[in-house]
Amino acid sequence: MLFVEYPKCSTCKKAKAWLDSHGVKYDDRHIVEDNPTAKELRAWQKISELPLRRFFNTSGMLYRELELKDKLPTMSEDEMYELLASNGMLVKRPLLVLDDTVLVGFREKEWADLLD
Numbered sequence: 001m002l003f004v005e006y007p008k009c010s011t012c013k014k015a016k017a018w019l020d021s022h023g024v025k026y027d028d029r030h031i032v033e034d035n036p037t038a039k040e041l042r043a044w045q046k047i048s049e050l051p052l053r054r055f056f057n058t059s060g061m062l063y064r065e066l067e068l069k070d071k072l073p074t075m076s077e078d079e080m081y082e083l084l085a086s087n088g089m090l091v092k093r094p095l096l097v098l099d100d101t102v103l104v105g106f107r108e109k110e111w112a113d114l115l116d
Helices: 010-021 038-048 061-065 068-074 077-086 108-115
Strands: 002-005 027-030 095-097 102-104
Touching (some): 038 077, 061 068, 102 108
Parallel strands (some): 002 027
Antiparallel strands (some): 002 095
16 A cells, blocks of 8 residues: 655645554655656546546645646646646645555545545
């Protein structure tokens, strides 16, 4: 299992503490130092069955600075994947990547239902 996080993010800290307190083993990955590639994001989005837009960090400063709320509707999927792969701060976090699913963001009940 892969835990993709931005260590300064309070939600990521909370998710990591939850994983640790539940004895869940995972590989840790810093989303800015080792940003997901477009190929990884495409695979993760497919197995998550979530809309691609859910992978965008809509509350982030970069998202707002780039005015992505207005631009995303006119972008192709390929353009969106490339944009996400260009900067880890655009990607919603944390991500928990398992073989058969991907959880985007931390919702304790969702994580507990899957992992407990």
